[in-house]
Amino acid sequence: MRKPEKQQRLTAVIYARVSTKEQxxxxxxxxxxxxxxxxxxxxxxxxxxQEYIDVETAKRAGRTGFTAMVxxxxxxxxxxxxxxxxxxxxxxxxxxxxxxxxxxITLDDLGLEIHLVKENVILSTDARSSEKFMHxxxxxxxxxxxxxxxxxTKKGMREKAEQGLYPSAAPLGxxxxxxxxxxxTIEPDPQYAPMVRKLFEWYATGNYSxxxxxxxxxxxxxxxxxxxxxxxxxxxxxLTNSIYYGDFLWAGKHYHGTxxxxxxxxxxxxxxxxxxxxxxxxxxxxxxAWAFQGLLSCGHCGCAFVAEIKKQRYVYYHCTGxxxxxxxxxxxxxxxxAQFGEALRAIQLDEEVFSWxxxxxxxxxxxxxxxxDERVTAFQKQYQNFKIVSTGCISTSWTxxxxxxxxxx
Numbered sequence: 001m002r003k004p005e006k007q008q009r010l011t012a013v014i015y016a017r018v019s020t021k022e023q024x025x026x027x028x029x030x031x032x033x034x035x036x037x038x039x040x041x042x043x044x045x046x047x048x049x050q051e052y053i054d055v056e057t058a059k060r061a062g063r064t065g066f067t068a069m070v071x072x073x074x075x076x077x078x079x080x081x082x083x084x085x086x087x088x089x090x091x092x093x094x095x096x097x098x099x100x101x102x103x104x105i106t107l108d109d110l111g112l113e114i115h116l117v118k119e120n121v122i123l124s125t126d127a128r129s130s131e132k133f134m135h136x137x138x139x140x141x142x143x144x145x146x147x148x149x150x151x152x153t154k155k156g157m158r159e160k161a162e163q164g165l166y167p168s169a170a171p172l173g174x175x176x177x178x179x180x181x182x183x184x185t186i187e188p189d190p191q192y193a194p195m196v197r198k199l200f201e202w203y204a205t206g207n208y209s210x211x212x213x214x215x216x217x218x219x220x221x222x223x224x225x226x227x228x229x230x231x232x233x234x235x236x237x238x239l240t241n242s243i244y245y246g247d248f249l250w251a252g253k254h255y256h257g258t259x260x261x262x263x264x265x266x267x268x269x270x271x272x273x274x275x276x277x278x279x280x281x282x283x284x285x286x287x288x289a290w291a292f293q294g295l296l297s298c299g300h301c302g303c304a305f306v307a308e309i310k311k312q313r314y315v316y317y318h319c320t321g322x323x324x325x326x327x328x329x330x331x332x333x334x335x336x337x338a339q340f341g342e343a344l345r346a347i348q349l350d351e352e353v354f355s356w357x358x359x360x361x362x363x364x365x366x367x368x369x370x371x372x373d374e375r376v377t378a379f380q381k382q383y384q385n386f387k388i389v390s391t392g393c394i395s396t397s398w399t400x401x402x403x404x405x406x407x408x409x
Contacts, residue, residue, distance in 0.1 A: 010046055010047055010086050010088065011049055011076055011086065011087045011088065012041055012046035012047060012048050012049060012088040012089075012090060013048070013049060013050045013051070013052065013069060013072065013073070013087075013088070013089050013090065014034065014037045014038065014041065014048055014050070014051045014052070014090045014091075015051075015052045015053075015065070015066070015069055015089060015090070015091045015096070015097065016030050016033040016034050016037065016051070016052075016053050016054075016091070016092065016096065017030070017033075017053070017054040017055075017056070017063070017065070017066070017096050017097075018030040018033065018054075018055060018056075018096075019055070019056040030053055030055060033092045033096065034051065034053075036092060036117060036118070037090045037091070037092065037117060040090060040115070040117045041090055044115075046088055046090070048090075050069070050072055052065035052066065052068055052069040052072075053065050054066055063099070066103070069089075070106060070107070070110070073087060073089075073110045073112065074110070077110065077111075086113060087110070087111070087112050087113065088112070088113045088114075088115060089107070089112045089113070089114045089115065090115050090117060091114065091115070091116060091117070092116070092117055092118050093116055093117070093118045093119050094116055094119065097114070097116075111125050112124075154251075157250070157251075158250070158251060160183070160184075161248075161250040161251070161253075161255045162255065163183075163258070164255060164256055164257045164258030164259070165179070165183055165184070165185045165257075165258065165259075166185065166186045166243065166248055166250075166257060166259065167250060168250075170186040170189075171238070171241060171243055171244075172189075172192055172196065172222075172224065172225070172230070172234075172238065173188065173189055173192050173193050173195070173196035173238075173244065173262055174186040174187065174188060174189055174193070174243075174259070174262075175187060175188075175189040185258070185259055186259050187259060187260060188260055188262055192222060193262055195217060195220050195221070195222045196222075196238065196244065196262055196263075197262055197263055198216075198217075198220065199213055199217060199222075199235065199238060199239065200239065200244070200263050200267050200268065200271050201267065202216060203239055203271050203274055203275075204267055204270040204271045204274060205274075206274045206277070209278070210232050210235060210236055210239075211232060213235060214230070214231075214232045214235045217230060217235060218230070236275075239271050239272075239275065240272070240275070242254075242268065243257070244261065244262045244263050244268065245261045245262070245263050245264060245265045245267070245268045246259070246261035246265070290307040290315070291333065291337070292305070292307070292317065292333070292336055292337075292340070293306070293307055296317060296336070298319040298320075298326060298328055299328070300319070300326055300327065300328045301319065301321075301324070301326050301328075303319050303320045303321060303326065304319075304320050305317045305318065305319060305320070305331075306318065306320055307333070314332065314333075315332070315333035316330040316331065316332060316333070317330070317331045317333065317336060318330045318331070
C-alpha cells in the first residue's frame with residue numbers, strides 16, 4: 001500500500017527592525033519595511049502568520065521581537081511532527097536580521113527558509129555552499145556596520161554632552177525638546193518641574209524623611225513616565241542627581257549643562273547635607289549589635305554575611321547575594337558561635353609564650369600608668385601657677401582639684 005504524502009504547511013513570518021537613529025537620518029520608518037515584506041508575501045502566496053518588530057533606541061537596544069520570533073519557530077518545530085512544515089522567514093536584508101554572529105547561529109539551527117527580499121537571496125538547508133559562504137560574508141559586514149553605527153552614536157552623544165546638551169531621555173521634571181540649531185535638548189516640564197522643586201525644598205528643611213516626601217509627592221500627583229507612583233528609591237535618586245541644578249554625569253565625566261536648572265546648587269547641597277546627616281543618624285541608632293557582623297563571608301560566592309532577626313528572637317545570618325542569587329541557606333547564630341568556639345579552642349599557647357605575653361602586657365600597663373601620673377603632676381603644677389597669677393576669675397577657695405577639673409579649666 002502506498003504511503004500517503006505528507007501534507008506541506010507554510011509558516012511565513014515577517015521580521016522588521018529599525019533604530020530611531022536611522023529613522024532620523026534616513027527617514028525610513030519600520031512601516032516601509034513591513035509594506036515591502038507584506039507585498040512580497042502576497043506575490044509569493046505565503047500566508048503570514050506572525051509579524052515581529054524591533055525599534056531600537058539609544059537607551060534600550062534589546063530585541064524582544066527577535067526573541068519572541070525565535071520562540072515561535074521553536075514551538076512550530078515541536079508541533080505536528082507528522083507534517084512537512086515549510087517555515088519561512090521574510091526580512092528586508094541581512095543587516096535587518098543579524099546584529100552578531102550568535103544571531104546567525106541561532107537561526108541556522110532552526111532550519112528556516114530565509115528570504116532576504118531586497119538582496120534577492122533565499123537561504124535554506126538545501127542552499128549551495130557558495131551561497132552560504134557569501135551570506136556569511138554579508139553577516140560579518142552587517143555586524144561591522146552595526147558596530148560602526150554604535151560607535152558613531154556614542155560619539156554623537158559625547159559631542160552633545162560636551163556642548164552642554166543632555167544626550168539621553170529627560171529625567172523626571174524635564175522633557176525632551178528640539179532646541180536651537182535643530183539639536184535636541186531638555187527643558188523644565190510644566191507639569192512636573194514644580195513638584196520636583198518642592199521635593200528638594202521639603203527635604204532640605206530636615207523635617208521630613210524620604211518616606212514622608214515620597215508620600216507628599218504622591219499626594220501632589222508626581223508620577224513616573226508610565227503613570228505609576230514614584231518609588232522611594234527613585235525619590236532618593238532624584239535628590240542626589242546633579243542634573244537638576246545644571247550639571248550632569250555622562251560616561252563617567254561631569255558636564256555643565258546649557259539647559260535651565262530647576263533648583264539652585266545651594267538648595268541641592270543643603271539636601272545632600274540632610275541626606276548625609278540622616279544616614280549617619282540611622283547608622284548610629286542601630287538597634288542590634290550583631291556578634292559576627294563583618295567577620296563572615298560566604299564560602300560559595302565570597303559575598304559578606306549579614307544578620308537579621310526572625311520572630312523577634314532568633315538571629316540568622318545569610319549571604320547578601322551581591323554577585324547573584326546564592327544557594328547558601330540561612331545559618332543560626334548559635335551554630336556560628338559553636339563553630340567559632342571550636343576554632344578558638346584549637347588555639348593553644350605554651351607556658352613560655354603565655355608568660356611572655358603576660359610580661360609584655362604588665363610592662364605596657366606600667367608605661368601607661370607612669371605616663372598618666374606624669375601628666376597629672378604637670379597639670380597640677382600648671383594649675384597652681386595659674387592660681388598665683390589669677391586676677392580673681394577663678395575662686396581662691398579651690399584648694400584641690402582633680403586632673404579632670406584641670407583639663408576642663
